[in-house]
Amino acid sequence: MTIRQLTAPHAVLLEEPKNGVPQTSEMIRGERFRILEERDGWLRAENGFDGHVGWLPPGTPHLEPVTPTHRVRALRADLHPGPTHRAPPVATLSFGALVTLDGRAENGWVGTDDGLWLFAGWLEPVDAAPARDHIATALRFLETPYVWGGRSSFGIDCSGLVLTAMAAAGVVSHHSSGMQRKDERLGTWLSEDGQDVAYERGDIVFFPGHVGLMVDGTNLLHATVFTMSVVIEPLSEVAKRAEINGVRRPDLARA
Structure with missing residues (x-):
């Protein structure tokens, strides 16, 4: 199988090899993927990050894999043509994007292997310790637009938010609320219906086709079509719109 990067x-992964069909997930710069099939320029790709399979549109830029050195930990990071904020950015990277630095450094800026520059404060080494507080990570996405199949700071959906927050904490799951519900890597199963649960910060709450994260004992952080954004709402209000069908409690100390 051919491996590319x-x-x-970022790039969409679509249900079928044609325009106008639903997006099922998203790839972020630096991620590697296997080409499973090619059809009229469309690539059926398996993302090495989470195993998600979908179709990349023709013309999606990719190259032979190189070893990334750093990861973007800012919510968004602009690529500049020179080592200064005065040089207009030419592209923007999302939280989680992977880059390879080329050794150039000037005035707090670092060079990338494609000849561009990033502010060093936006980056961390790829082998940096995980950010164990997944809620702190998820809170950074507040007011991010809701995008079906999204998992970047440009747009994100409910399972994309959980996937991103937990991955930053060292636990990579699936880009699907149904699969996350069944995934023991995401923590101890507490309840089928949310009843008699003393909710804690960090709990993952599932609904039919939906998922969110508790920021405290009463409030849910989630990406929702109800507001078309990432918001915090009382769990009781969300439960009026959709019935709770599961609760997990992550144990990131063991991750």
Whole structure:
């Protein structure tokens, strides 16, 4: 199988090899993927990050894999043509994007292997310790637009938010609320219906086709079509719109 690496800031993965069909997930710069099939320029790709399979549109930029050195930990990071904020950015990377630095450094800026520059404060080494507080990570996405199949700071959906927050904490799951519900890597199963649960910060709450994260004992952080954004709402209000069908409690100390 051919292995490639995404060089665009991000790219959609679609249900079928044609325009106008639903997006099922998203790839972020630096992620590697296996080409499973090619059809009229469309690539059926398996993302090495989470195993998600979908179709990349023709013309999606990609190259032979190189070893990334750093990861973007800012919510968004602009690529500049020179080592200064005065040089207009030419592209923007999302939280989680992977880059390879080329050794150039000037005035707090670092060079990337494609000849561009990033502010060093936006980056961390790829082998940096996980950010164990997944809720702190998820809270950074507040007011991010809701995008079906999204998992970047440009747009994200409910399972994309959980996937991103937990991955930053060292636990990579699936881009599907149904699969996350069944995934023991996401923590101890507490309840089928949410009743008699003393909710804690960090709990993952499932609904039919939906998922969110508790920021405390009463409030849910989630990406929702109800507001078309990432918001915090009382869990009781969300439960009026959809019935709770599961609760997990992550144990990131063991991850």
